[in-house]
Amino acid sequence: MQYITHEKGYYLPLSYNDNKIVLLVRDPQCLFAYWEISNDKKQNFINQFGQDSWNNSKPVIKLTNSSEKTVKFIEVNDVTSNWYIEAEHANCNYSAEIGRMFNNNSFISLAVSNTAKTPKDKPSKDKAVVFANYKDVKTTKKVNINIKTNLGKYEHRFNNSLGLSSITLSGVSSDSFIK
């Protein structure tokens, strides 16, 4: 049977002409940002700072760690619209701004990201043990139990070099995936 199609090929746009930056977490030590600066935003910037201001400034990401109250600036470039950013701290809230920096180090923010929290990368120091019935953990009185456990040889650290990925990582299973 001849299959009649009404579909043409699809393509994805290079840009949605949005003005935004989005911050994603890769792991406790690394974030990923992608951004778009809209034509209007760029024009406004030029109107405000002068004809050559875009070319005389550099694209820069301002990364704020609001948990540790630190800020750093990362110079990027005008041919990319995404960047992997080293996160110095696990378990911290980060946000990013994409903007332009002039030679005098003044930074003009063009877009502000969401907040992204880096995951923990080690066991907690807090060893308080509180028990509750899982069905009403929010409402019942929790029981503080003073237990000193020692799992002995099973008191292990997570080691993510189990080599799991060498067999199969996801449920997808086909010879096509691993050759």
Added chain:
Amino acid sequence: MPKGYVSLILHAHLPYVRHPEHEDFLEERWLFEAISETYIPLINTYQSLVDDNIDFKITMSLTPTLVSMLSDYLLQERYRRYLRNLIELCEKEVVRTKNQADFNGLSNMYLDKYKSDLNVFNKYDGNLVKAFKYFQDIGNLEIITCTATHGYLPLMLVNPEAIRAQIAVGVQTYEKHFGRKPRGIWLAECAYVPEVEKDLLDYGIQYIITESHGILYADPRPAYGTFAPIVSPDGIVAFGRDIESSKQVWSADEGYPGDVDYREYYRDIGYDLDYEYIKPYINKDGIRHNTGLKYYRITGRNVEKQPYNPDWAREKADSHAGNFMFNREQQIKYLSERMDKPPIVVCPYDAELFGHWWYEGPQWINFLLRKVAYDQDVFKMTTPSEYLDNYPNLQVASISSSSWGHQGYNEVWLNGTNDWIYRHLHKAAEWMIQLANEYSNANGIQEEALNQAARELLLAQSSDWAFIMKTGTMVEYANKRTVDHVGRFTKLYYDIRENNIDVEWLREIQSKDNIFPDINYRVYKTEL
């Protein structure tokens, strides 16, 4: 009283691959191979245990995409065609190998196997979901759900409604097929972030499975490590993967599946035999691929492969099952002396490891469950729900963000090979939410278009595409699926906004991407 428990959890998943527009589509074989090599062998294993009155408990997550494919008529018919074709090939093989003693027995083994697969398939009217439902209904199998299209939630945080939709549709699909609510969910790739908890609770989910450090890095530090579930302050229970037992089965170097007597996955007559001979049994475009007929055993590294001997392999599966049981006995005895409640050792694996990659895996499960029932009394098999019913008091701790991917976080799904997809997925989700908010009273063709938009977004979000891009094989297909679904979504978005729905085209993509027939796009509304 047993000193502890073991919970074997098999995560069964394949991405939604269904191409009615092609008579013969290579990637649809992923499903057919998994049915013959994993799902039917598991069903046969469960049935044989039931027939012999073995008291066993096992858990499986059956993802909504897999359940949708298993219950799809077109794919069922195509699986039957796949089987008939294989049976014909086996018949030819029996003749071709008649003077090769080492291989002729194997040809006959495959002939019997595929004929039997057809019988099992027909027994359940071509819908294997019914088989799994049966084993759940009689109390041996606990089935849990998964995010709708195996969407990777930590990379959707900028659109909370998209996370909710993945969970809601996952739960709804489960209820439709299994006639009850799921108590547990397998978050795709075990990827947990705290932000998912509210939606899980809203849709009645009690527990999740996490990678080991989801528990080990929880706060406060869980006193029992991964050997007891914890409950988050909001009420989500997490069972953490046991490291030791994982390694025994998974590890490429130390794991059981690499044993020299087991069947070699990488030698298949689809590649080994004469092109003209094999041509009718491979894809119509003439590309060689695996047929499923494999005649060699692993033998060793860098040595000539020797013929497969099913008796030796069965003995190995038996002895490996005994070894696994022995190690769990030792582990549980050791732990039970150090804990004031019975430990649970949680062993989650990809279901397709069993049978597809590790051919003898289902046999190993069969031996293991029999031995556990008869040969020891240190531990019992359990399911997460059963354990919770018996031991509802849990340590309260905040679960730690984690996944079971390489390095333990999001890198497999966010790296230089696949990071380009997220700006498009996020934009589509943003637009979907906008549509749901603005057109909440749609009906007729507009409502159909909105529902289709939701399907396209969900399909684009399958974590499988990012995963394939990372692994580097079949990348073109993963790219195309991403572009096609986002492309279809985008056209729908503009057509709906411009009140100009292209009905013929809509009918076509409805017939192609026919997953989740009962979907309601309003699940994307910001305020439900």
